[in-house]
Each structure stands twice: as structure tokens, then as C-alpha cells.
Amino acid sequence: MENTMFDRIGEENIKMLVDRFYDLVFDHEQIAHLFKSDKDEIKEKQRLFLTQFFGGPAVYSERFGHPRLRARHMPHSITEDDAVAWLSCMAKAIGTLPIEESLKDELFKRFVPTAMFMVNTGEET
Template sequence: MQSEEKAPFDTPYAWIGGEAKVRALVDRFYDLMDLEPHYAALRATHGSTLEQARQKLFWFLSGWLGGPQHYTERFGHPRLRMRHMPFTIGIRERDQWLACMDQAMGEVGVDATLRARLRDSFFQTADWMRNVGA
């Protein structure tokens, strides 16, 4: 088994480039979701405006990546699965979320090694969020 190299930064938040890069990532993610027809099912789960979701994802990702705990300071524990239960999340929505986030990471220039690690973590979380079989 291959040993994992030590990350070049103490946290993924620092590695990604801090607040400005997390904001750019979240903004590109939601811009893509709004613009690209192949993310239509994902976009449909978000209602008419993306501003609240955009802000909450920025707050959440900042803390999840090891930066400021904006989300938990405002709302407490994320309880992601519970908070997403009102929305239909199946394989299609999961896969569109993952593809959209991966595209956004590529477009804002997330380091390739970090991008691969985040893809794995995002998949685990997104798959756990599914609440319908398909």
C-alpha cells in the first residue's frame, strides 16, 4: 500500500487559497449550476434564487475546509442530512452536484492533488445525502 504524502499546508482551507478562493469556488459552482443545462435537475432543487444557498455553502465550506467556522457560529452543527431531507436527492442530483463542483474546482484552479482529495470527500458526503434510491 502506498503511503499518503503530507499535505503542503496545515488545512485544505489554506491549501485552496483561503477565503477569496473558497468564495470564487462557490460562486463558480452556483454560476455553472444556473447556466449549464446538464445541471438542470440540481438547479431545480434550489428554488428561484441561489443567493441564500450560495452564502450558506460559502460559510459551510470555509469551516469544513479548516477555516473560519462561519456556518456553525450562525446555525450550530451543520446536520447536513437533516437539513437536506426536504429536497429530493437521488443519484442524478448527487452526480450533478459532484460534476458541477468538480468543474468549478477545475475552472478556479484548485490544485490537482487537493482537487482529487476533495472529490473523494465530496463523493462520500454527497452519497450519504441521498434520500431516494435513484
């Protein structure tokens, strides 16, 4: 039987990924301004979300309800450029993990459609 992505990456690596990812995001000139909450709080929420997203325990939903990710992102104006910037931070953070290159590729690919789905604002501004 196939292990989940959560098992294959491991809890420690997911924690490390989220930590490095938000350090990059909060420093990114294109998207840093969107993040207004406490950095540790958003890291913790994302850690719980990704744990669940990758097939681990569903603690995010137990605590916060159904993810409804697109709806939760609606209060924030997200352009296609923002999604690309978000993904570039994710690619960098994944690149630092001590896992096989093929697993890194697989992991990154899981984020692409979800990130594009979060785009809720046109580019005309």
C-alpha cells in the same frame, strides 16, 4: 504541522469555487429545480459551511447551528443521479481554480462521500 485544507486552498478560492459551482447548479437540467432560495443566499451559506468543513473558522455553526447536513437536505428529494450531477458541477468548478492539479483531486475527493450521504430517495420514479 499540516495546514488545513482551508489554508491550502485559500479564502478567495473557496469564494470563487462556490460562486462558479452554484452558477453551474442553477443552470443544470437535472438539479436546478431543487434550488428555490435566492442564489446569493445559498452561495453565502455554502461559503461559510465549506470554510468550516475544510478547517477554517466555524462561522456557519455560530450563525445557523450544527450543520446536520443530511437532516437539512431531507425536505429535498435527492436521488443518486442528483448526487452525480451535483458532483459533476463541483468537478467543473474545481477545474477552474488556479491551484495545483493534485490539490484539485484531493479537494474533489472530499466531496464524494458527503454527496452520496445526501441521497435520500430511490431511483424507481
